[in-house]
């Protein structure tokens with residue numbers, strides 16, 4: 536990224552001089568890297584400021600496309616799920632105020648939607664199925680290929696917020712029939728404030744209405760001068776993810792299981808999410824009977840972990856994901872999330888197990904004294 540902040544400072548949209556060409560070449564290389572990671576074509580990648588913008592552009596863009604002509608029979612129905620990220624849920628809520636009909640599919644105790652319920656929810660007015668690939672709080676992986684099939688059979692577009700899955704597990708927009716896909720650089724070791732939306736060009740050709748009007752950048756789907764250094768960083772992160780994906784997965788899965796086996800020695804401990812359909816790097820675990828916030832506040836100088844998602848933890852309200860899974864209130868109260876990564880070491884896992892066990896036992900003891 537560094538050269539693109541300094542000597543290669545051109546604007547990729549400047550077509551009349553070498554500074555612009557250099558920036559544009561870097562941009563197109565990054566576009567190819569992102570496309571390669573998800574098995575898309577380069578021209579199908581639209582750069583954005585992150586996954587939140589990509590989710591907004593996909594959902595609002597498709598809704599606007601189908602509702603551009605007032606007076607037409609409205610096709611205004613969107614199907615999503617209760618455990619989506621706020622970038623999807625709040626976008627759907629905003630569209631409801633503009634006349635959208637939204638079905639929020641429930642999930643089971645593992646966080647999975649029911650394919651039969653999805654099938655039953657589709658109606659003639661349905662324009663979009665918006666289901667995430669993997670959940671950011673629990674790591675639960677939805678049956679994406681099946682969802683893609685149902686959407687395709689019913690000629691409804693499938694938007695997938697794959698921010699947690701891209702770069703972490705192998706993913707293929709062709710095999711899985713994904714029509715629109717959101718991703719973010721900072722979830723794959725890239726910089727913050729940059730991401731992408733995949734928009735399918737063939738079988739079917741997906742169109743949408745831009746949410747940012749202006750100079751017509753990004754095939755007129757997202758105007759505005761592009762963040763060249765950030766996008767170069769996203770491209771590099773995509774290349775590294777592609778190269779590391781298999782070795783990373785095996786190692787991280789092993790460490791995550793070690794962490795869970797260690798923590799499950801504490802009585803009254805349960806893992807939240809699916810045992811099989813789960814990302815290798817996420818551990819969402821409940822220490823029943825204690826308050827997660829208290830555990831975190833005692834250890835947050837030694838361990839970086841959280842309740843719910845980083846995006847909503849300031850709000851301190853119960854996780855809508857765990858509530859959506861219908862978990863017991865005491866389980867939700869005692870739930871924390873650990874995320875492992877490419878640089879997590881085995882000795883960090885050992886230390887975490889030791890510190891958590893010690894502090895949870897203390898909290899349990901304090902509880903029993905009251």
Ligand SMILES: *Cc1c(COP(=O)(O)O)cnc(C)c1O
Nearest residue numbers: 585586587620622671698699719
């Ligand atoms: C992080 C995240 C987002 C938001 O990404 P930003 O790049 O921060 O806007 C959206 N969806 C999921 C599933 C995420 O994990």
